[in-house]
Amino acid sequence: MTWTLVLVLLGVLSAVLFLYTRRTRQRNEPPLDKGRVPWLGHALEFGKDAAKFLTQMKDKHGDIFTVCVAGHYVTVLLDSNCYDAVLADTQSLDLTHYSRLLMDRIFNLQLPNYNPVSERNRVDQYFKGCDLSRLCSSMQYSLKFLMASVNTKNPTEWKKDRLFDFCYSLLFRAGYRTLLGTENNNSAEFTEVYERFRQFDKILPKLARRSANRDELKVASSAQKRLWELLCPNWFLTGTETHSWMQTYLKHLEEQGLDTQTQRRAMLLQLWVTQGNAGPAAFWLLGFLLTHPEALKAVKEELCSLQHRPLDKTENTPVLNSVVNETLRLRAAALITRDVMQDKTVKLSSGQEYVLRHGDRLCIFPFLSPQMDPQIHHQPEKFKFDRFLNSDGTEKSKFCKEGLRMNYGTMPWGAGSNLCPGRDFAVCALKRFVFMILTQFDLELCDCNARMPPVDPNRYGFGMLQPDGDLEIRYRLKKRIA
Numbered sequence: 001m002t003w004t005l006v007l008v009l010l011g012v013l014s015a016v017l018f019l020y021t022r023r024t025r026q027r028n029e030p031p032l033d034k035g036r037v038p039w040l041g042h043a044l045e046f047g048k049d050a051a052k053f054l055t056q057m058k059d060k061h062g063d064i065f066t067v068c069v070a071g072h073y074v075t076v077l078l079d080s081n082c083y084d085a086v087l088a089d090t091q092s093l094d095l096t097h098y099s100r101l102l103m104d105r106i107f108n109l110q111l112p113n114y115n116p117v118s119e120r121n122r123v124d125q126y127f128k129g130c131d132l133s134r135l136c137s138s139m140q141y142s143l144k145f146l147m148a149s150v151n152t153k154n155p156t157e158w159k160k161d162r163l164f165d166f167c168y169s170l171l172f173r174a175g176y177r178t179l180l181g182t183e184n185n186n187s188a189e190f191t192e193v194y195e196r197f198r199q200f201d202k203i204l205p206k207l208a209r210r211s212a213n214r215d216e217l218k219v220a221s222s223a224q225k226r227l228w229e230l231l232c233p234n235w236f237l238t239g240t241e242t243h244s245w246m247q248t249y250l251k252h253l254e255e256q257g258l259d260t261q262t263q264r265r266a267m268l269l270q271l272w273v274t275q276g277n278a279g280p281a282a283f284w285l286l287g288f289l290l291t292h293p294e295a296l297k298a299v300k301e302e303l304c305s306l307q308h309r310p311l312d313k314t315e316n317t318p319v320l321n322s323v324v325n326e327t328l329r330l331r332a333a334a335l336i337t338r339d340v341m342q343d344k345t346v347k348l349s350s351g352q353e354y355v356l357r358h359g360d361r362l363c364i365f366p367f368l369s370p371q372m373d374p375q376i377h378h379q380p381e382k383f384k385f386d387r388f389l390n391s392d393g394t395e396k397s398k399f400c401k402e403g404l405r406m407n408y409g410t411m412p413w414g415a416g417s418n419l420c421p422g423r424d425f426a427v428c429a430l431k432r433f434v435f436m437i438l439t440q441f442d443l444e445l446c447d448c449n450a451r452m453p454p455v456d457p458n459r460y461g462f463g464m465l466q467p468d469g470d471l472e473i474r475y476r477l478k479k480r481i482a
């Protein structure tokens, strides 16, 4: 019996080694880097700190290369001028399979009729035109309401907090009210949704990579189960907000004949997609302002000239826009993944052509290029509040690399069919949040020499990065001058 087991194991191992060593680089294929460990390849380095690993690979191989990651061959493309053309070929590059895999791994969700393209058209309609204006006003109203209640006992006394939690909880709560349009005003339940969501969100990258340990799996599973209970479809279907984002989504799920349990799981996915990025973005935005006094001064001067009118789309705020763009350039780091369905030729900006092999995966990482590319951005790791401003103070959108005009200087919202449909709403919410904080509150660092915490390297690939650490702040309502 024992010998049979040993023989079976040896057989499996030899098959893995055979398959691993068999792969060689073919003519016109990108440089191949299998790593030292058979089958596993570069999985550990990739999962631990994708930005560091891919930078090393870029330095070694250039803008395109293929790496082995846990039995898969992944071609990484880092020439941002050809992203759009490559992603447009949806016949050769499929989005569905990998999206389904992540939905299942993270949210235990299987949507039998899931079609990312029609799903996308539906979502795009919601965040445009009149709906967008309505959402922005509703967000402003919710932020105002929540900020008025942050420190009701002694509003003009200093109150201490941690910046990440301060920003995440405010943006999450305001976004929840706006997009979910729930009538449930139970504040304890609302707080529990936020706390459980944070527990789940902390472990999410590990769930996606299947690297969570037993304790983490337990926490994630219990948070997920409680959130499924708390996200009750009936509340959202009877809310006063007749066309809330969640109502529209739930009706769509009902039309597809999905049961209540699947609807709840899908709601958690939507909650994460719509609420998981704005809070962390607000943290980095305020954090960079508080640790860069020259930037804070420039933004305050610009906002002052608006005479405390609410920010809307017509307001001209090039300095604040530049700060938002610079923050997102430094801290938005989504990975775009596709399955290669048939051999496909990719043409780089240099004119050189490479073949992507059928059965491999393609990964695009805008964080490394264009966002952190030193040939596009001087000292890319530094926060420069005026990086997106021309010398005459207008907004800068033209960026070059070795004399070649770049299609994009930054791509925080993804690309192709992965472009974030909520981007205009997110910018509007971030700007209004900063405007309200700076005009209605005195907000400062407890330690005026404090530095920005480093990023948590575990989160590369999952939208906005999160900090490994925090900033202690104190705030109070501004005293009104009679």
Ligand code: HEM
Residues within 6 Å of the ligand: 119, 120, 123, 179, 273, 274, 275, 277, 278, 281, 328, 332, 334, 335, 336, 412, 413, 414, 417, 418, 419, 420, 421, 422, 423, 425, 426, 463, 464
């Ligand atoms: C700074 C904040 C944000 C950033 C950096 C961001 C970025 C992104 C990115 C990169 C994606 C593509 C992810 C992928 O397909 O792999 C995405 C998807 C999405 N985002 Fe955002 N997002 C932000 C805020 C928001 C907000 C506030 C909303 C909601 C109002 C939103 C709604 C969505 C939706 C619904 C999708 C999924 C689209 C689909 O299924 O195709 N995002 N976002």
